[in-house]
Amino acid sequence: MVLMIIKLGLNQGFQLLVVAVGEVLLLNSLLSTLSTSALFMENVKYLPGIKLGKNVIADPDLDNAVKGANMLVFVTPHQFIDNICKSLVGKVRSDAEAISLIKGMEVKIEGPCLISTYISEQLGINCSVLMGANLASEIAEEKFSEATVGYGNNREIAEQWVQLFTTPYFMVTPVQDVEGVELCGTLKNVVAIAAGFVDGLDMGNNTKAAIIRFGLREMREFCKLLFSSVKDDSFFESCGVADVITTCFGGRNRKVAEAFAKNGGKRSFYELEAEMLQGQKLQGVPTAREVYEVLRHRGLLELFPLFATVHEICSGCLPPSAIVIYSEKKPRLPV
Ligand SMILES: NC(=O)C1=CN([C@@H]2O[C@H](COP(=O)(O)OP(=O)(O)OC[C@H]3O[C@@H](n4cnc5c(N)ncnc54)[C@H](O)[C@@H]3O)[C@@H](O)[C@H]2O)C=CC1
Ligand SMILES: O=C(CO)COP(=O)(O)O
Structure with a gap:
């Protein structure tokens, strides 16, 4: 629509x-x-x-x-x-x-x-x-x-x-909380891309749950970075944790990212989107790029390893398997 x-x-x-x-x-x-x-x-x-x-x-x-x-x-x-x-x-x-x-x-x-x-x-x-x-x-x-x-x-x-x-x-x-609600809906698409990589590489449910948790944590930090007024409670509304869950299990971003990882990153998102979605559009890939730009501009990429890695995988700088390697090497955010 x-x-x-x-x-x-x-x-x-x-x-x-x-x-x-x-x-x-x-x-x-x-x-x-x-x-x-x-x-x-x-x-x-x-x-x-x-x-x-x-x-x-x-x-x-x-x-x-x-x-x-x-x-x-x-x-x-x-x-x-x-x-x-x-x-x-x-x-x-x-x-x-x-x-x-x-x-x-x-x-x-x-x-x-x-x-x-x-x-x-x-x-x-x-x-x-x-x-x-x-x-x-x-x-x-x-x-x-x-x-x-x-x-x-x-x-x-x-x-x-x-x-x-x-x-x-x-x-x-x-x-x-307009900003918190809207940014939750925006950022969860990046987390869904990460979840799709995990699915495409058959990494299992525990890994996917970890990715979802890292993702939610980065969502909260990113929201507060942009708008200090964002309320913690918003993350427990449907726009927050519930949307992350549904998208990471049933959404188009997850589905296309899974195919991307299964193909070892050799077929582009652009090509897979056209083939799999019949004219519908993925939001996670452009959003990952936009988030990356904001973080790069502010010199904060290292504080958001999941978001940064998603963009680097989508743009071909890293292989899909980097989605978990980053977390072993660079667990920078407080748990
Ligand atoms: N589909 C879903 O389950 C949900 C989607 N959303 C959000 O709603 C928004 C729209 O999503 P969908 O309705 O799924 O979109 P969609 O991906 O189905 O695309 C809607 C239409 O936009 C058309 N379109 C292509 N080029 C266009 C252009 N230059 N100008 C205008 N339209 C163009 C496409 O042909 C398509 O028919 C997105 O931000 C999405 O994240 C939110 C919740 C659920
Ligand atoms: O936003 C959505 C569900 O809340 C739809 O997610 P996808 O765009 O990944 O299908």
């Missing part, structure tokens, strides 16, 4: 929900996956057999889709948010509220920028986040899941998002 726009009717919940595509280039590829002939909309490519509901309308015209919308939900691979935001400048209501489900970040010359901050700055509107242990296919089958809404100062807005997203099988909890 690329971008959702929710138009609310007074006292009647959401009236219209529009799925739009950000770039003309993509119209054919995405919209061809959405079957409009069915009674209810269906994404025949990524979620075949799942009816999306009568109130979902696919609109290829982004300008038209955002017109009058008072709630904007951003869900796109983070690589594309830049162009989407630029095309929306001056077109959204000034009192609209946004929420980002995007797990990733922008790294600019002046430093890292959260996607919610980027959306907020580009469009001049407030932006909350929703993150969590949310494998799309399982939610589509209405299996019980949780998620976390991260909000800034306005609890009322957070409650509105909670109300909109909550269903009997989807439990949403508000947390006043």
Whole structure:
């Protein structure tokens, strides 16, 4: 899904929900996956057999889709948010509220920028986040899941998002920590890549558990490095430990990293992603690079051996087996 726009009717919940595509280039590829002939909309490519509901309308015209919308939900691979935001400048209501489900970040010359901050700055509107242990296919089958809404100062807005997203099988909890919630969702993809290497090398469950623990520890340190306001409790919400677990067992990042390791790093992530994900995008590989850039710039790579090693393996500087060797040689963080 690329971008959702929710138009609310007074006292009647959401009236219209529009799925739009950000770039003309993509119209054919995405919209061809959405079957409009069915009674209810269906994404025949990524979620075949799942009816999306009568109130979902696919609109290829982004300008038209955002017109009058008072709630904007951003869900796109983070690589594309830049162009989407630029095309929306001056077109959204000034009192609209946004929420980002995007797990990733922008790294600019002046430093890292959260996607919610980027959306907020580009469009001049407030932006909350929703993150969590949310494998799309399982939610589509209405299996019980949780998620976390991260909000800034306005609890009322957070409650509105909670109300909109909550269903009997989807439990949403508000947390006043946008940065912590968003960075958890962003960084867990790097940990998932590490977990995939471990799986690809048949290193076993104990090793994978150790990698998950190292990963969570680096996530916490990285979050606090960027934002001292990040709350420890956020790591125990769905956006934290639960998302790390689900992604390290059932996610696409894990799956493609496993294939990368099985191939001894000889087939690139780019090639494997194209072959295995049919147009979907991996977030962990670009995020590992972005995190590496931030750490390198600040001279802190040695304090984050797991994050640094993941990027060095992804970029071909180290073999996949380095994922555990590093921990024997360089256990630099406090346990
Ligand atoms: N799929 C999942 O289970 C979950 C995804 N997320 C996060 O949500 C965000 C979106 O993930 P998905 O919906 O899975 O994305 P995806 O990987 O399924 O990609 C969505 C669509 O983006 C399209 N796309 C390709 N080039 C594009 C461009 N230039 N501009 C705009 N769109 C383009 C792709 O063709 C694809 O159809 C990511 O940050 C992801 O980490 C969060 C929770 C769960
Ligand atoms: O974020 C996700 C689950 O919460 C999806 O993870 P993948 O992108 O690795 O599939």
